[in-house]
Amino acid sequence: MINRYGLILISAWLLLLGGCQSVPTQPVAGGAVAQQPGEAASVAPEPGPVMSNNRAVIALLGLAQRDSAAGKPETAGASLERALRIEPRNPWLWHELAQLRLTQGQYAQAITLAQKSSSFAGSERHLQALNWRLIGNARVAQGDSAGAEQAFQRASELEQAGS
Amino acid sequence: MKLPFWPRNKTSFSSNSKSYAKPLRLIVLLLLLGLSGYIFYLDVTIREAFEGRKFALPARVYGRALEVYPGLKLTPAQFVEELKRVGYHENPQPEQAATYKYTVTGVDFTSRDFVFGDGPQAAQHVRIEFAEGRVSLLQLRGDTPADLPILRMEPPLIGGIYPGHNEDRELLRLDQVPKPLIDSLLAVEDRKFYTHWGISPRGIARALYKTVTGQRIEGGSTLTQQLVKNFFLTSERTLSRKANEVLMSLLLEMHYDKDVILETYLNEIFLGQDASRAIHGFGLASHFYFDRPLERLELQEIATLVGMVKGPGVYDPRKHAENALKRRNVVLQEMVSQNVITQAQFVAARQKPLGVIQRAPTGTSPYPAFLQFVQRQLQHDYREEDLRSVGLRIFTTLDPYIQHQAETALQQRLTALEKARKNAANTLEGAVVVSSTQNGEIQAVVGGREARYAGFNRAIDAQRPIGSLAKPIVYLTALEQPERYTLITPLDDSALVWKQRGTTDWKPQNYDRQFHGQVQLRTALAHSYNVSTARLGIALGIEHILDKLPRYGIDRQPPPFASSMLGAYDLSPIEVAQLYQTFADNGFRTPLRAIREVVAADGKPLQRYPLNVEPVAAAAPVYLLTAALQGVVSEGTAQSLANWLPAELHVAGKTGTTDELRDSWFAGYSGDHVAVVWVGRDDNKPTGLTGASGAMTVWGEMMKNIQPEPLQPAVPEDIETVNVDPLSGLRYESDCKAGVLLPFIKGSAPAEVSPCGTPSADAVKTGDNAQVKPADVKHGDVKKDAEKKNWFQRLFN
Numbered sequence: 001m002i003n004r005y006g007l008i009l010i011s012a013w014l015l016l017l018g019g020c021q022s023v024p025t026q027p028v029a030g031g032a033v034a035q036q037p038g039e040a041a042s043v044a045p046e047p048g049p050v051m052s053n054n055r056a057v058i059a060l061l062g063l064a065q066r067d068s069a070a071g072k073p074e075t076a077g078a079s080l081e082r083a084l085r086i087e088p089r090n091p092w093l094w095h096e097l098a099q100l101r102l103t104q105g106q107y108a109q110a111i112t113l114a115q116k117s118s119s120f121a122g123s124e125r126h127l128q129a130l131n132w133r134l135i136g137n138a139r140v141a142q143g144d145s146a147g148a149e150q151a152f153q154r155a156s157e158l159e160q161a162g163s
Numbered sequence: 164m165k166l167p168f169w170p171r172n173k174t175s176f177s178s179n180s181k182s183y184a185k186p187l188r189l190i191v192l193l194l195l196l197g198l199s200g201y202i203f204y205l206d207v208t209i210r211e212a213f214e215g216r217k218f219a220l221p222a223r224v225y226g227r228a229l230e231v232y233p234g235l236k237l238t239p240a241q242f243v244e245e246l247k248r249v250g251y252h253e254n255p256q257p258e259q260a261a262t263y264k265y266t267v268t269g270v271d272f273t274s275r276d277f278v279f280g281d282g283p284q285a286a287q288h289v290r291i292e293f294a295e296g297r298v299s300l301l302q303l304r305g306d307t308p309a310d311l312p313i314l315r316m317e318p319p320l321i322g323g324i325y326p327g328h329n330e331d332r333e334l335l336r337l338d339q340v341p342k343p344l345i346d347s348l349l350a351v352e353d354r355k356f357y358t359h360w361g362i363s364p365r366g367i368a369r370a371l372y373k374t375v376t377g378q379r380i381e382g383g384s385t386l387t388q389q390l391v392k393n394f395f396l397t398s399e400r401t402l403s404r405k406a407n408e409v410l411m412s413l414l415l416e417m418h419y420d421k422d423v424i425l426e427t428y429l430n431e432i433f434l435g436q437d438a439s440r441a442i443h444g445f446g447l448a449s450h451f452y453f454d455r456p457l458e459r460l461e462l463q464e465i466a467t468l469v470g471m472v473k474g475p476g477v478y479d480p481r482k483h484a485e486n487a488l489k490r491r492n493v494v495l496q497e498m499v500s501q502n503v504i505t506q507a508q509f510v511a512a513r514q515k516p517l518g519v520i521q522r523a524p525t526g527t528s529p530y531p532a533f534l535q536f537v538q539r540q541l542q543h544d545y546r547e548e549d550l551r552s553v554g555l556r557i558f559t560t561l562d563p564y565i566q567h568q569a570e571t572a573l574q575q576r577l578t579a580l581e582k583a584r585k586n587a588a589n590t591l592e593g594a595v596v597v598s599s600t601q602n603g604e605i606q607a608v609v610g611g612r613e614a615r616y617a618g619f620n621r622a623i624d625a626q627r628p629i630g631s632l633a634k635p636i637v638y639l640t641a642l643e644q645p646e647r648y649t650l651i652t653p654l655d656d657s658a659l660v661w662k663q664r665g666t667t668d669w670k671p672q673n674y675d676r677q678f679h680g681q682v683q684l685r686t687a688l689a690h691s692y693n694v695s696t697a698r699l700g701i702a703l704g705i706e707h708i709l710d711k712l713p714r715y716g717i718d719r720q721p722p723p724f725a726s727s728m729l730g731a732y733d734l735s736p737i738e739v740a741q742l743y744q745t746f747a748d749n750g751f752r753t754p755l756r757a758i759r760e761v762v763a764a765d766g767k768p769l770q771r772y773p774l775n776v777e778p779v780a781a782a783a784p785v786y787l788l789t790a791a792l793q794g795v796v797s798e799g800t801a802q803s804l805a806n807w808l809p810a811e812l813h814v815a816g817k818t819g820t821t822d823e824l825r826d827s828w829f830a831g832y833s834g835d836h837v838a839v840v841w842v843g844r845d846d847n848k849p850t851g852l853t854g855a856s857g858a859m860t861v862w863g864e865m866m867k868n869i870q871p872e873p874l875q876p877a878v879p880e881d882i883e884t885v886n887v888d889p890l891s892g893l894r895y896e897s898d899c900k901a902g903v904l905l906p907f908i909k910g911s912a913p914a915e916v917s918p919c920g921t922p923s924a925d926a927v928k929t930g931d932n933a934q935v936k937p938a939d940v941k942h943g944d945v946k947k948d949a950e951k952k953n954w955f956q957r958l959f960n
Binding site for chain 2: 054055056058059060067074075077078079081082084085086088089097109112113115116119120122
């Protein structure tokens with residue numbers, strides 16, 4: 001049951017990420033995750049990437065999404081860390097944690113975790129682009145507009161190369 | 164308000180003035196004042212004691228909770244070991260919480276209710292099955308079994324942080340205490356508890372009589388008096404002590420109602436001693452003697468505990484079983500005569516054995532070294548008194564399985580080393596730290612070969628020169644300049660005299676007392692050449708290198724001498740683990756953590772210690788460093804690690820040996836663990852061990868049993884793999900079989916392609932990027948002999 005709920009939330013989450021992509025220069029600080037997942041879920045879902053083949057990890061991601069949406073980022077972080085103990089090299093999990101830190105206003109951590117995600121992302125350009133976009137958003141929030149611009153530039157390049 | 168009365172009083176005094184009456188009145192007044200002052204003092208004392216003790220609850224420290232899920236590498240034996248560790252009992256009908264039974268392919272069990280940092284988890288009836296060393300099925304048992312994606316087991320209790328005199332207790336509310344216990348306690352100890360004022364006049368009269376007739380003062384104490392006595396634990400039995408006790412009991416009864424006093428009594432009363440830990444209260448005593456919560460005790464077991472109130476030493480059911488049994492039956496007798504139990508219950512209970520578990524569950528931690536580290540981390544954030552009294556629940560990262568492997572490996576290897584070298588037994592000491600590569604969680608800390616002994620904690624407190632363990636910092640600094648240095652850059656390993664103001668001339672020597680001319684960078688690290696490393700460090704700038712230590716999490720500042728680059732400064736094993744953590748984690752620094760979260764007694768989360776990552780070194784140079792450290796194991800000073808670990812694991816590591824063989828170190832990492840081992844002597848005398856012949860053997864033995872994941876670092880995007888001649892370093896076409904594949908930061912690999920030549924015998928290699936045995940161009944054969952000798956020596960000396 002947790003599992004199904006989790007999957008719904010994950011797809012909602014991915015859609016939100018998709019939403020962020022279309023407005024690159026807007027920081028998502030203040031809660032991409034908290035932004036009414038129900039509304040996003042009503043958009044016809046595109047098939048997202050498989051974040052893990054391990055059902056335990058998927059279940060924990062679901063828990064994290066639920067707690068994050070419920071305004072409990074600390075608990076959500078703990079669930080993501082549990083998932084990372086099972087799959088320490090899963091770039092999606094690192095990305096999720098980066099996203100969470102971004103919504104918590106921990107911009108430096110968000111940037112580092114996104115970098116870490118990319119270090120495990122291999123040839124997944126889509127995810128690398130998401131990470132650069134996240135870094136861009138964090139830099140905007142930090143007031144580093146030049147750095148943000150660079151990050152968004154990298155993201156666009158990766159998206160184009162990937163498409 | 165008082166003033167108007169004053170003159171009148173004064174007048175009445177003066178009108179009554181007779182020469183002797185005045186001083187008498189004054190004396191009486193002073194006496195009364197003194198007495199009330201004294202009573203006031205007693206009142207404050209007893210109330211403070213009562214309020215203070217009422218809530219003194221030790222912090223409970225838990226290890227990591229085992230997470231079980233289909234696909235997890237786990238055997239049935241390991242799983243049952245974990246069940247036992249968290250206090251499960253085998254039962255043919257495993258429907259009660261914390262019971263299990265074996266099935267054909269796995270285990271059926273029922274978990275407990277448990278409150279984690281992120282909320283409560285209800286007990287569940289679970290089935291787990293195993294196949295080929297992994298969990299193959301996990302489901303909820305029932306009419307329609309449901310698959311579980313993951314189950315978090317209850318974490319093992321690994322220790323406590325106790326108040327004052329190491330008092331341990333488990334706090335119970337009065338309504339949690341079984342009625343037979345209260346009934347029997349009152350029947351035996353204080354029948355009039357609910358009606359008296361805190362003292363028993365008859366008891367006091369008897370005590371007075373005995374004092375007057377010169378007999379021992381004893382007995383006659385109400386529960387209230389016993390409680391007061393317990394607050395000020397002392398065996399002193401004087402009249403004044405007794406008088407204080409009486410006064411304090413009366414005061415206590417004035418302030419608090421009977422139920423509060425009884426509840427405190429039940430939690431406070433001293434019921435035994437476990438080494439340095441005092442067992443207080445019936446809640447803990449129930450676990451200590453019967454390994455079950457109070458509500459699951461049988462009548463005769465309750466009677467045993469109640470019987471012990473009279474004298475926990477004399478009636479200790481483990482040490483004096485006969486006394487305890489007699490006393491228990493006296494209590495049962497009393498219960499039946501007071502109509503607390505029926506005749507039938509009495510007869511049945513009387514026939515049962517004591518049923519005490521022989522080995523008490525360890526209360527003082529079995530992992531003192533780890534617990535000490537936890538406590539130090541906590542002291543940054545909590546007041547000592549809160550740690551000891553407000554019942555915090557502390558969730559830590561300790562993995563009992565890994566801890567066990569670390570302890571066993573250290574113990575066995577040190578004993579074996581002493582035996583093989585005919586050294587006196589127990590002269591060698593050691594320490595081990597194991598952490599998780601990706602998140603910096605400390606999984607094991609061993610502070611000495613006597614791992615249960617809470618003495619000198621070498622893992623944290625032993626500061627020893629780290630020797631060659633410091634070299635990777637020099638090499639990383641070099642590799643961060645790809646335009647100057649690659650893995651195959653030739654280094655100068657010829658004699659060096661270094662003059663520096665403030666210190667004597669420095670003439671570094673190699674371990675084999677030879678110089679090796681031109682050697683490739685990776686070879687110099689693999690064989691831990693001191694001279695070429697020193698020259699490299701000097702070229703890079705001594706201060707530049709030493710200034711980097713804080714970045715890798717080392718706060719200690721070594722002296723600004725060239726010898727510091729070769730590790731002539733002291734670090735503790737845990738600091739070394741922090742240093743290597745960054746290398747293992749691709750240049751991300753994660754502060755080592757032992758605590759995940761702290762939760763208040765009521766389950767409210769107080770503090771989390773989340774994963775915190777900081778990039779402190781670029782990924783590509785660290786990738787090259789790791790490749791070089793893998794070379795240390797595959798072809799360098801740590802070759803004999805192959806006796807423990809298969810080459811496919813590609814672990815990276817570094818040996819460290821200090822002057823006159825005083826310290827033997829090994830630090831290294833696999834895909835999932837960073838581990839550091841130190842071996843030496845407490846008196847700092849030479850051990851005759853190199854890093855490879857001492858610490859590395861502990862490391863190998865431990866890792867073999869932990870079964871680590873292979874080390875395959877993620878390849879950074881600016882790394883390319885190039886086929887080169889292992890001797891000359893010239894580039895080959897990628898299909899040339901004579902070459903060896905080595906990683907380079909893009910743009911730094913040799914550009915010029917040479918024809919695929921006839922390789923030297925040493926350099927034959929087939930394909931993959933495993934390093935070949937490198938040989939120094941000029942001294943290849945000579946060096947090989949030396950190597951063999953060293954290897955042989957390392958293994959057997």
